[in-house]
Amino acid sequence: MYQTTYVRASSLAEAANLLRDNPDAKLISGGQTLVPTLRQRLARASHLVDIVHLAELRGLTLEGDRVVIGATTTHAELAASDLVRQRIPGLAHLAGLIGDPPVRHLGTIGGSIANNDPAADYPAAVLALNAAVHTSRRTIGADDFFTGLFETALDPGEIVVRVSFPIPRRSAYEKFHQSASRFALVGVFVAVLADGSIRVAVTGAGPCVFRATSIESALARSFTAEAAESAAISADGLNSDIHGSAEFRAHLVPVLAARAVAQAR
Amino acid sequence: MAQINVKVNGRAVSKQVEDRTLLVEFLRETLGLTGTHVGCDTGQCGACVVHLDGRAVKSCTMIAAQASGSEITTIEGLAKGDELHPMQAAFHRHHALQCGFCTPGMIMTAVDLLRRIPHPDEATIRANLDGNLCRCTGYHNIVKAIAAVAESGAGV
Amino acid sequence: MAHDGIGARLPRKEDRRFITGAGNYTDDIVVRNAAHAEFVRSPHAHARILRIDVSAALRAPGVIGVLTGAELADDKVGGLICGWMIHSKDGSPMRAAPYAPLARDVVRYVGNPVAIVVAETKNEARDAAELVEVEYEELASVVDPAAAQAPGAPQIHAEAPGNTIYQWALGDKGAVDRAFAGAAHRVEVDLINNRLVPNAIEPRAATAIYDRAEGRFTLYTTSQNPHVTRLVLSAFVGLAPEHKLRVVAPDVGGGFWSKIFIYPEETVCLWAARRLGVPVKWAADRRESFLADAHGRDHVTHAEMAFDASHKIVGLRVKTIANLGAYMSTFSSSVPTYLYATLLSGQYDIPAIYAEVDAVYTNTTPVDAYRGAGRPEATYVVERLMDIAARRLRIDAAEIRRKNFIRSFPHQTPVIMNYDTGDYEASLNAALSAARYAEFPARRAEARSRGKLRGIGLSCYIEACGLAPSQAVGSLGGGVGLWESAEVRVNPVGTIEVLTGSHSHGQGHETTFAQLVAERFGVPTDQVSIIHGDTDKVQFGMGTYGSRSAAVGMSAVNKALERVEAKARRIAAHLMEAAESDVELKGGEFVVAGTDKKIAFANVALAAYTAHNLPPGTEPGLKEGAFYDPVNFTFPAGTYVCEVEVDPKTGAVEIVQFTAADDFGTIVNPMIVEGQVHGGLAQGIGQALLEGCRYDRDSGQLVTATFMDYAMPRARDLVSFNVSTTATPCKTNPLGIKGCGEAGAIGSPAAVINAIANAIGVERIEMPATAQRVWETCRAAQAAVAAQ
Incomplete structure (x- = not known):
């Protein structure tokens, strides 16, 4: 790791000011992606601004028809939350599939979506459930949040504060692991929202999480595994690497979507 | 320099280290607690697992400063004097270690598992070892040892 | 007999330090004022070094x-060696190129060390290593072994034209040609x-110390064979004569052969410690x-097997190209x-x-032995062929094997080995029965109802262990003898210290x-x-x-x-005033047969040291010490049965x-043996x-x-294994032991691949059988069925 200065922020404002004043500063919450990246000297940070202790980023509450989750909620907390397990079972299941137990004890939802790794799990849930991302400055809808490979709509210095998920009628997440990293080679989140609309989001397959509209249309006609599986996904533009060709990933999307449909509750 | 105030294995420790010091480097090099090992750079192998405020974490995937203010238990702090923790005893009895290098992290993960899930089935045990690699045992006897502790109810 | 003797399922003595965090691995060792090393490595697969600016x-x-190959050459530090001479079939010696610990003119693989930076802390060494400027002129590279031999391939070493190190052959070509010509069936x-x-899981590490007063080096290192390390560093690299070099391999976190070889990094650390006057510590990330670390396997093979009309094998023909990487590692040529x-x-x-085997250089990390070392590759060839033959000839996979088993011993094969003993049918039957082989069709049908393809695969492996009769090794080109040494010291109070040249890095020697x-x-x-593990304590050993x-x-x-017992018996007989031939050793006591006279072993030990009353001339x-040189290899063998379910979607x-x-022949500790098999x-x-x-x-980069990219088996990828043993004790060593450390790695790949092929109903699928490969194979198989 290159030299850095660690600062434990005492307020959101202080964290934002540190980011504003130090363009090479980075936020750290769980650090489960950032620390290995820094360790391998693949990135450097003039400052590491630790926001994990800020009270305003904590919390996991039911607010009307939404479950609101603080940005520093860990994957383990979310997976174990009775509230999430009852109201959005697909989301709780997804959180329990991220990384491994020690990683889930530190990694946070805010860190995951802000990083927007193309193979991360949470972006699929945020997009499929049409969640809202509340930041230190504004609220960003899921459809606008994930903009590209490791890119989000967050401006420099903007901090994710909480994510609010509308409670769906049904949800499920199916993940096909990349065998080495156990990230998603392909992950498919299927949600039937309160208004009956169906959203299917895919992670791992492309450079950025995306909605599988052909599957959504098929499921709108018939919410069955067969319908999902019969929808075609084009391999164009999908990721291709030693772990899976674009064609294989394209093939897996409807297969996993079908399994998610069968699991959805 | 970062000021690190932690309680390690019940002992309060206060040290200054470079901000970039990893928690595992702090434990091994500053405190001489070499039972916690480093087997990779990317957070997969789990040889470095310790307990931070009662939860298993990878000490190579944290900088020491993040842990300041916390209580840490390492493999050195698991036994009560000469009396082994039941998980340590089970690893011995069931031959759940060979070269021993992954063992401290594996034991810390296993103890954490039974605290969260006191009676896991075999599939649950295996799934909870996702973050710990062993190259010697094929996991067979590790799974057996953890299951035996779960069965005895002595896990926590 | 003592309850913790041969055959006891004794928990390990060494465990306590490992389960309490008190192990003492190389990187745990603290040396006062030690500095830290970081290596500058080539980012290119093949390039000329134009300039190094430190x-x-x-x-x-x-x-x-900061030291480079130039300083290494100034100090006349020698190159690394490959210790096994192979001659090509035309009689010419293998074309081994120099292997400098720090590359000076040309780098030949990504990671090839170019310089060492030594600093007060690890982070400072790493910071400074990024400041070493190396100007390279990139050259074309080749990583694939078959491509390396193609005309026009980049030439990696001038000493090996066409990148070919040797073209070796074994066996009777004419006899095989005749067998194939007359065969009823052939498969390939x-x-x-x-x-x-x-x-x-423990990365390689070294701590090198030079004592100026004594002119003596100490190297703490992650080694499976510290004496061989010392021998090579003394006799070939020339860093110090053996009596001025102590090599210590403390607790070592797994080896699997990778910690046998004498590598550039440890060598350079040792030299740098003297040159810079400071202890040097290095730990690989x-x-x-x-x-x-030396990689393993990497063979490309074409093989053919011929059968007569009754399905008996009449001939086997194999052509393999083996990738040895950019330099010839310590034992690479023999594998x-x-x-x-x-x-x-x-x-x-x-x-x-x-x-026929061609060995080639490529622009990749050196390749050497890895758990099983040559034997997994051989088993894979033979057991894939047997499965394909069973499929083509429409006979049961177990039956074709049973039909061809060797049944009388000793058996001389056409490829050097003389098997002393075995009962292959016994292990086949044991495996089939434990695997409920006969009931497999019902399980397959049940799986099909769930949309899964269930398959079963066999592998009947044999391997040669107990390396090795020194004279045989020498006659085949080996540079060392492969005996082992031991010393048994009985203390006056009857406690015993055994010094061994074997090294334990997980095997449990302290117990067995x-x-x-x-x-x-x-x-x-x-x-x-x-x-074990310290050249200052143990006289010599091969590891x-x-x-x-x-x-x-x-x-x-x-x-x-035996020698200790003989002397103790002589003393005991003298003390009991009995004839030596009447004295028996029973349960820790010497007794005079037919009398109540007895003396405890510990008392004999005390008498040996007080020396007040010893037999005349004693x-x-x-x-007592001993060197043991085996008279033959040992031949562990067995049958593995793998059952898989494939999700075709x-x-x-x-x-x-x-x-x-x-x-495995005689088993000393079944619990430890089972653990070796599991691993x-x-x-x-x-x-x-x-x-x-x-x-x-294209780039020669290691992907x-x-x-994150190299998939290691995790707990959830595996199952609890169903292991058992049958025994035909080895006839060529006194204990009847065959060895068990590698069998699991040797026999299992073919069983897994045969099971997958059986599940899908195809002949071929490559390793590793990744999801994509399996899916593609299923799809092709379905398309083939549809086309019919």
Whole structure:
């Protein structure tokens, strides 16, 4: 790791000011992606601004028809939350599939979506459930949040504060692991929202999480595994690497979507 | 320099280290607690697992400063004097270690598992070892040892 | 007999330090004022070094020194060696090129060390290493072994035209040609034995100290064979004569052969410690392990097998190209030759075998032995062919094997080996019964109802262990003898120290070697210490690899124990005023047969040291040494049965049952033996399903350089194994031990692949059988069925 200065922020404002004043500063919450990246000297940070202790980023509450989750909620907390397990079972299941137990004890939802790794799990849930991302400055809808490979709509210095998920009628997440990293080679989140609309989001397959509209249309006609599986996904533009060709990933999307449909509750 | 105030294995420790010091480097090099090992750079192998405020974490995937203010238990702090923790005893009895290098992290993960899930089935045990690699045992006897502790109810 | 003697399921003595965090691994060792090393490595697969500028690095904070190949040459530090001479079939010696610890003119693989930076802290060394400027002129590279031999391929070493190191052959070509000409059936296969990275969980490390007052080096290092390290560093690299070099291998976190070889990094650290006048500490990170530890396997093979009308094998023909990487590592030349082709007869009575092996240089990390070393490759060839033959000839996979088993011993194969004993039918039957082979069709049908393809696969492996009769090794080109040494020191109070040249890095010698002592003298194992891994303590030894510690190392201990017993018996007889021939050793006491006269072993030890009343001419003390040179290899063998379920929609393969029935001869500690099998199986299943080291063909970059991309077997990838043993004790060593360390890795890949092929109903699928590969194979198989 290159030299850095660690600062434990005492307020959101202080964290934002540190980011504003130090363009090479980075936020750290769980650090489960950032620390290995820094360790391998693949990135450097003039400052590491630790926001994990800020009270305003904590919390996991039911607010009307939404479950609101603080940005520093860990994957383990979310997976174990009775509230999430009852109201959005697909989301709780997804959180329990991220990384491994020690990683889930530190990694946070805010860190995951802000990083927007193309193979991360949470972006699929945020997009499929049409969640809202509340930041230190504004609220960003899921459809606008994930903009590209490791890119989000967050401006420099903007901090994710909480994510609010509308409670769906049904949800499920199916993940096909990349065998080495156990990230998603392909992950498919299927949600039937309160208004009956169906959203299917895919992670791992492309450079950025995306909605599988052909599957959504098929499921709108018939919410069955067969319908999902019969929808075609084009391999164009999908990721291709030693772990899976674009064609294989394209093939897996409807297969996993079908399994998610069968699991959805 | 970062000021690190932690309680390690019940002992309060206060040290200054470079901000970039990893928690595992702090434990091994500053405190001489070499039972916690480093087997990779990317957070997969789990040889470095310790307990931070009662939860298993990878000490190579944290900088020491993040842990300041916390209580840490390492493999050195698991036994009560000469009396082994039941998980340590089970690893011995069931031959759940060979070269021993992954063992401290594996034991810390296993103890954490039974605290969260006191009676896991075999599939649950295996799934909870996702973050710990062993190259010697094929996991067979590790799974057996953890299951035996779960069965005895002595896990926590 | 003592309850903790041979055959006891004794928990390990060494465990306590490991489960309490008190192990003492190389990187745990604290040396006052030690500096830290970081290596500057080539980012290119093949390039000429035009210029190295270390000035900025030298000015960086904390830097003590930066050294390159130029300084190494100034100090006349020699190159690394390959210790096994192979001659090509035309009689010419192998074309070994120089292997400098720091590349000076040309770099030949990504990771090739170019300079060492030594600084006060690890971070400072790493910071400064980035400031070393190396100007390269990139050259074309080649990573694929077959491509390396193609006309126009980049030339890697001037000494090896066409990148070919040797073109070796074994067996009778004419006899094989005749057998094929007259055969009723022939089958063939093209296969790749995938390149693997050993990945012991402890990365390699070294701490090098130079004592100026004594002119003596100490090297703490992650070694499986400290004496061989010392020998090579003395006799070939020329750093110091042996009496001025101490090599200590403390607790070592797994080896799997990768910690046998003498590598650039440890060598350079030792030299730098003297040159810079400061102890030098180095520990590889995992990325360095991927780049710098010798890789394993990497064979491209075409093989053909011929059968007569009654399905008896009449001939086997094999052509293999073996990738040895950019430089020839310590034992690299022997792996695809004498450790491979000599096992191509498998468990079968094959009258004629002919194998050709080309070894080639490529722009990749050096390749050397990895768990099994040549024998997994041989088993894979033979057992894939047997399965394909069963399919083509429409007979049961077990029956074709049964029909061809060797049934009388000793058996001379056409490829050097002389099998002393075995009962292959017994292990086959044990495995089939444990795996409920007969009921498999019902399980397959049930799986089909769930949309899964269930398959079963067999592998009947044989291997040669107990490396090795020194004279045989020498006649085949080996540069060392492969005996083992032992010394048994009985202390005056009757406690016993055993010094062994074997090295334990997970095998449990501190327990099993003590069991051997307990068996003979009735001494509890906690009164026995096993001392190993330090050239200052143990006179000499050849180390641990090739499943040799029990068969060879214990045989040496046994020989020393016999000598101790003989002397103790003489003293006991004298003390009891009995004839030596009337004195028996029973349960830790010498007794005079037919009387109540007896004396405890510990009292005899005391008498030996007080020396007040010894038989005339007897020296005081009770300490004996022995060297044991095996008279033959040992031949563990067994049958593995793998059962898988394939999800045709995703290509996911689940191992649902794995059964192993092994014949290891005499077993000292069944619990430890089972553990060895479990671990070997995991590595073999890893090779078959998950692990595949990949280089980019164009750039020569190592694509799988972290655990994020190289899939290691995890707990959830495996099952609880169903292991058992049958026994035909080895006839050529005193204990009847065959060795068990590698069998699992040798036998299992073929069983897994045969099971997957059986599930899908195809002949071929390459390792690792990744989800994509399996899915593609399923799809092609379905398309073929549809086309019919």
